[in-house]
Amino acid sequence: MATLKDIARALDMSITQVSRALNGHSDVNEETRLRVKETARRMNYHPNMLARKLVSGRSGMVGLVVPQHPNIGQDGIFLEVVAGLSANFSGRGMQFVLHITGQDEPVLPVYQKLIGKAMLDGFVLIDPLDQDPRVAFLRKAGIPFVVHGRIGEAPDYPYFDIENQQLAFDLTSHLAARGHRRIAFLNGVAGRSYVTVRERGYRAALAQAGLTPDPRLHIHAPMDEANGLTAAVRMFSDGGPRPTAIVCGNVRLARGVYQALAALGLSIPGDVSVVAHDDHLPALRASAFFPALTVTKAPLRESWEPLADCLAGAIDGRPLDQLQRVGRFEFIARNSVSSI
Numbered sequence: 001m002a003t004l005k006d007i008a009r010a011l012d013m014s015i016t017q018v019s020r021a022l023n024g025h026s027d028v029n030e031e032t033r034l035r036v037k038e039t040a041r042r043m044n045y046h047p048n049m050l051a052r053k054l055v056s057g058r059s060g061m062v063g064l065v066v067p068q069h070p071n072i073g074q075d076g077i078f079l080e081v082v083a084g085l086s087a088n089f090s091g092r093g094m095q096f097v098l099h100i101t102g103q104d105e106p107v108l109p110v111y112q113k114l115i116g117k118a119m120l121d122g123f124v125l126i127d128p129l130d131q132d133p134r135v136a137f138l139r140k141a142g143i144p145f146v147v148h149g150r151i152g153e154a155p156d157y158p159y160f161d162i163e164n165q166q167l168a169f170d171l172t173s174h175l176a177a178r179g180h181r182r183i184a185f186l187n188g189v190a191g192r193s194y195v196t197v198r199e200r201g202y203r204a205a206l207a208q209a210g211l212t213p214d215p216r217l218h219i220h221a222p223m224d225e226a227n228g229l230t231a232a233v234r235m236f237s238d239g240g241p242r243p244t245a246i247v248c249g250n251v252r253l254a255r256g257v258y259q260a261l262a263a264l265g266l267s268i269p270g271d272v273s274v275v276a277h278d279d280h281l282p283a284l285r286a287s288a289f290f291p292a293l294t295v296t297k298a299p300l301r302e303s304w305e306p307l308a309d310c311l312a313g314a315i316d317g318r319p320l321d322q323l324q325r326v327g328r329f330e331f332i333a334r335n336s337v338s339s340i
Contacts, residue, residue, distance in 0.1 A: 002040070002043035002044055002045040003045070004018050004019055004022075004045075006043060006045075007036065007039055007040055007043060007045055010039055010043065011035065011036065011039055013036070017032075017036075018036055018040075021033045021035075021036035021037070022036060022037065022040060022092075022093035023060070023092065023093050023094075023312075025316060037091060037093070040093075059095075059118070059119055059120065059121055060093065060094050060095055060121065061094065061095040061096075061097055061119060061120050061121060062089060062094055062095070062096060062097065062120055062121055062122045062123065062124065062311055062315075063096075063097040063098070063099055063114060063120045063122075063123050063124070064081075064082070064085060064096070064097070064098050064099070064123065064124045064126070065099045065100075065101060065107065065110055065111065065114070065123065066078070066098070066099075066100055066101070066126070067100070067101050067102075067103060067105070067107070068100050068101060068102060068103045069103065076281055076283055076284070077279070077281065077300070080281060080300055080301065081126060081300075081304075082098055084300075084301055084303070084304030085124060085304050085307065085308065086098075087304070088304045088305050088307070088308035088309075089308050089312075091308075092308060092309075092312050094121075094308075094312065097119075097120065099114065107133075107134065108133060108134070108137050111123070111134065111137060111138065111141075112137075115141055115143055120143075121144065121315050122143060122144035122145055122146070122311050122314060122315050123138060123143065123144075123145045123146075123311075124145070124146055124148065124307055124311060125138075125145055125146070125147045125148065126148045126149075127148075127149075127192055128147050128148070128149045128150075128151050128192065128193045128194075129151070129191050129192055129193060130151065130191055130192070130193050130196050131151075132151055132193070135147065135151065135157060139157065144158075144311060144314035144315045145157065145158070145311070145314070146158040146159060146160070146307050146310045146311040146314060146323070147159040147160075148160060148161070148303060148307060149161050149164075149193050149194050150193060150197075151193045152193075155324070156320065157320075158310040158311065158313070158314045158320070158323035158324060159310070159323075159324055159325070160303055160306040160307045160310060160325045160326075160327065161194075161325075161326055161327070162298045162326065162327045162328070162329055163326060163328075163329065164194045164197045164198050164201070165197045165198065165200050165201035165204075166201060166329075167198070167201065167277055167296040167298070167329050167331075168185075168197075168198035168199070168200075168201030168202045168205070168247065168277075169201035169202070169204050169205045170201075170205075170296060170331055171205075171247045171275045171276075171277070171294075171296055172185070172201070172202050172205035172206060172247055173205040173208065173209070174275060174294070174331075174333070174337065175245040175247070175273060175275065175337065176205060176206070176208075176209035176211065177209075178245075178273070178337055178338065178339040178340065179339050179340040180244045180245040180273060180340060181211060181244070182214070182217065182241055182242065182243045182244050182245070183206065183211070183217065183243060183244070183245045183246070183247060184217040184218070184219070184235060184243035184245070184246045184247065185198075185199070185202045185217065185218045185219070185246075185247045185249075186219050186221065186223075186227075186228060186231050186232075186246060186247065186248045186249055186253045186257070187199060187202075187218060187219065187220050187221075187249050188220065188221075188222070188223050188249045188250075189220060189221070189222055189223075190220040195220070195249075198249065199218065202218070202247065214241055216240050216241060217235075217241060217243055219231050219235075221253075223249045223250045223252055223253050224252050224253070224256070225252050225253070225255050225256040225259075226256060227253065227256065228248060228252065228253035228254060228255060228256025228257045228259075228260070229256035229257070229259050229260045230256075230260075231253075231256075231257075231260075232246070232256065232257045232260035232261060232264075233260045233263075233264065236260075236261075236264055236266065237264075243272065244272060244273065244340055245272065245273040245274070245275070245337070246272060246273070246274050246275075247275055247276070248274065248275065248276035248277070249276070249277060250276060250277055250278070250279060251276050251277075251278050251279070251281070251284050251286050251293065251295070252284065253276065254274055254275075254276035254286070254289070254293055255284070255289070257274055258274065258289060261274075268291055268336055269291065269335065269336050269337050269338035270338065273336060273337040273338055274293065274294075274336045274337075275293070275294045275295065275336065275337060276293055276294075276295050277295060277296050277297075277298070277329075278293075278295035278296065278297040278298075278332075279298065279299065279300040280297055280298070280299035280300065280301070281300065286332075286334070287334065289336070291334065291335035291336050292334035292335050292336065293334055293336045294332065294333050294334045294335075294336045294337050295331075295332050295334070296329045296330065296331050296332075297329060297330045297331075297332055298327060298328065298329035298330070302327055303327070306325045306327070310323040310324075310325065
């Protein structure tokens with residue numbers, strides 16, 4: 001098996017230069033880093049974690065803790081998260097560890113146990129809550145972390161996020177501009193930070209259009225196809241205010257809505273207009289819906305590189321202003337919306 005010395009000799013570099021390139025240090029330019037990593041891959045180099053920890057005090061390992069849930073192995077978004085993070089940390093010479101807790105297991109003791117074993121240098125936090133105990137716990141423990149999202153108005157920790165408030169505002173405003181007045185919003189699980197922020201954008205767009213929010217048209221649920229279907233059936237079967245347009249928190253909800261409306265004999269966009277946010281998952285293309293779905297698009301896969309970079313930077317002690325990033329989204333108007 002190749003060693004750092006072998007790689008350094010092959011590239012005519014010092015062992016220190018090779019080590020810093022493999023560990024993603026910011027003073028190594030991208031071209032050199034890629035060249036070193038490609039040579040390490042070709043020579044089948046694997047870092048000695050014990051030696052690394054003895055020298056640097058770090059293990060080179062980072063973790064993601066997620067709760068068990070039914071059919072986790074068939075969850076396309078979960079698989080996208082794990083594969084994307086693992087590949088990006090591996091590309092930085094770091095090991096990515098997935099820890100799945102018991103379904104009802106308290107999460108903070110899990111972090112305490114992992115920290116107590118001194119195995120992990122930092123953590124990625126996903127699905128943050130409005131009041132997320134993980135953030136306060138890890139900050140108090142002095143353990144580096146990065147959050148996929150933002151909590152509150154002025155977060156003081158590393159994160160990568162998209163403009164969730166703006167995308168909900170844009171989707172809702174698009175419908176209001178086409179004359180819709182009863183606009184429903186199928187949002188995610190209440191209490192998650194991005195869900196709260198998206199509700200804020202939805203309400204702001206309604207207010208700008210002179211519309212009063214109707215709580216019966218704002219529905220919280222896990223964002224999957226089944227919940228999209230059942231929510232749409234209820235809205236059009238319970239005798240309440242039937243919406244003329246629906247904003248969906250993701251494309252999986254939208255697919256359920258499409259199925260429900262078809263079963264109820266309602267057409268898109270003739271009877272109901274539908275829009276959604278699109279994470280651009282490989283197996284679920286909004287452009288292939290019939291009619292093609294109007295979306296805000298921000299590919300989920302574009303999150304993994306900045307999350308890995310920000311956590312690696314936090315571990316290296318880089319300044320906070322280099323560890324907070326916001327990605328862009330694209331608005332794409334298609335055929336799922338009509339004017340009334």
